[in-house]
Amino acid sequence: MIIKELPKSRPISFDQVLDKVSEIVGKVKREGDKALIEFTEKFDGIKLDNIKVTKEEIHAAASLLSEDIKKAIDVVSEQIKEFHTSIKPPQIGGGKSGVDFGIIWTPLEKVGIYVPGGKKLYPSTLLMAGIPAIVAGVEEIYVATPTKGKIDPAIAYIAEKLNVKEIYKIGGAQAIAALAYGTESVKKVDKIVGPGNVYVQAAKYIVSKDVGIDGIEGPTELVIVADDSANSEEIYLDLLAQGEHGNSTLLVLISTSDRILREVEEKVSGSDLTFYLVKARDLEEAITYANSIAPEHLSLQVSSPREALKMVRNAGAVTLGRTPPAIIDYSAGPDHILPTNSWAKFKGGLTVYDFLKPISFAQATNPDKELINAAITLARYEGFEIHSKSIGERYV
Ligand SMILES: NC(=O)c1ccc[n+]([C@@H]2O[C@H](COP(=O)([O-])OP(=O)(O)OC[C@H]3O[C@@H](n4cnc5c(N)ncnc54)[C@H](O)[C@@H]3O)[C@@H](O)[C@H]2O)c1
Ligand SMILES: N[C@H](CO)Cc1c[nH]c[nH+]1
Numbered sequence: 478m479i480i481k482e483l484p485k486s487r488p489i490s491f492d493q494v495l496d497k498v499s500e501i502v503g504k505v506k507r508e509g510d511k512a513l514i515e516f517t518e519k520f521d522g523i524k525l526d527n528i529k530v531t532k533e534e535i536h537a538a539a540s541l542l543s544e545d546i547k548k549a550i551d552v553v554s555e556q557i558k559e560f561h562t563s564i565k566p567p568q569i570g571g572g573k574s575g576v577d578f579g580i581i582w583t584p585l586e587k588v589g590i591y592v593p594g595g596k597k598l599y600p601s602t603l604l605m606a607g608i609p610a611i612v613a614g615v616e617e618i619y620v621a622t623p624t625k626g627k628i629d630p631a632i633a634y635i636a637e638k639l640n641v642k643e644i645y646k647i648g649g650a651q652a653i654a655a656l657a658y659g660t661e662s663v664k665k666v667d668k669i670v671g672p673g674n675v676y677v678q679a680a681k682y683i684v685s686k687d688v689g690i691d692g693i694e695g696p697t698e699l700v701i702v703a704d705d706s707a708n709s710e711e712i713y714l715d716l717l718a719q720g721e722h723g724n725s726t727l728l729v730l731i732s733t734s735d736r737i738l739r740e741v742e743e744k745v746s747g748s749d750l751t752f753y754l755v756k757a758r759d760l761e762e763a764i765t766y767a768n769s770i771a772p773e774h775l776s777l778q779v780s781s782p783r784e785a786l787k788m789v790r791n792a793g794a795v796t797l798g799r800t801p802p803a804i805i806d807y808s809a810g811p812d813h814i815l816p817t818n819s820w821a822k823f824k825g826g827l828t829v830y831d832f833l834k835p836i837s838f839a840q841a842t843n844p845d846k847e848l849i850n851a852a853i854t855l856a857r858y859e860g861f862e863i864h865s866k867s868i869g870e871r872y873v
């Protein structure tokens with residue numbers, strides 16, 4: 478279908494499934510493994526004997542992987558590692574008025590990674606979540622992924638490479654609930670990260686009152702902003718590429734060029750997917766439209782992409798010029814785990830920061846009198862006499 482105006486909503490919203498997902502989460506919380514086995518049979522058609530994949534199973538699966546796929550994983554891993562290492566924050570601090578202070582960036586202890594696997598395989602997602610976790614210093618990584626009965630060799634290879642503690646053969650909302658609350662087989666974690674379909678993201682949203690989450694990373698979204706310098710065949714391929722994720726993908730082209738819009742319309746007219754093809758008066762209007770959508774992927778296929786980038790306010794990740802958005806999915810370096818459903822208005826893509834907590838510290842060895850008096854005065858004003866005394870006894 479072709480629609481010639483801006484999308485009014487996402488193709489599928491998690492509001493539609495919140496009630497159903499709440500029930501799934503509640504049952505897993507109450508019944509543990511029994512509920513996981515029931516839901517996996519119901520939604521994935523798999524009768525599970527064991528929820529946890531054994532070390533032997535992981536090793537056997539990993540050994541099936543061909544050398545060229547191992548090599549591709551190794552190459553991509555180095556690129557992703559370099560991206561997250563280059564942005565890892567230093568231990569920082571300073572001091573004022575006789576007080577030393579700063580931040581100790583501290584890695585999270587136990588992290589759960591959801592690797593999607595309903596319609597397609599996503600070993601690349603395990604790299605995109607596992608590598609920044611390791612760069613941050615996380616020691617315990619647990620993975621949940623729907624398996625269709627058998628663990629995927631590339632996921633097994635990456636799990637061994639990243640020293641993943643355990644893999645669970647579960648997907649959907651039930652997997653998120655299990656990681657959030659723990660079951661007989663599944664470890665309770667401190668934070669759950671990773672993309673997935675609407676059920677997975679609705680479950681993350683529900684459990685976020687009890688466990689950390691990285692954000693909402695639901696069905697893929699791509700907005701392309703193109704001017705007349707762009708190539709319609711490349712735009713067509715980029716749209717269809719993200720359309721491979723399924724028919725919940727949001728696909729939008731905003732262009733200042735009638736030629737580009739006409740050529741892309743001709744190319745996509747036979748497709749089952751929905752495409753939004755929107756005319757903009759000029760580049761500024763095109764980027765204003767893109768900012769209002771706040772897409773996961775934004776592609777600037779314009780003659781001066783760096784200039785255009787200065788106008789971007791809301792996007793998960795931006796590819797510039799002819800750079801294909803799909804290269805971020807695999808090997809550019811920046812993460813492909815990116816905010817959807819307009820969360821890009823206030824959230825960026827997954828980084829090493831998602832696995833670090835800033836613990837602040839202060840040491841008042843020789844604080845200025847004025848500073849101490851200010852603390853005492855404010856404590857008294859708030860009626861906290863002992864607070865005031867505990868400060869005054871030490872320094873006054
Ligand atoms: N935003 C991002 O960063 C990002 C990155 C990669 C992938 N994605 C998206 O992840 C999604 C992956 O989706 P997927 O479906 O292939 O895999 P998935 O693993 O997210 O979901 C599969 C699970 O959904 C559950 N499920 C399916 N139908 C259900 C139903 N009717 N009721 C309850 N539960 C049900 C099943 O338990 C199944 O195991 C795609 O939409 C893709 O675009 C997003
Ligand atoms: N485009 C997805 C993010 O929306 C990431 C991905 C993984 N594999 C292929 N693509």
Ligand SMILES: [Zn+2]
Pocket residue numbers: 697718719722803806
């Ligand atoms: Zn993709």
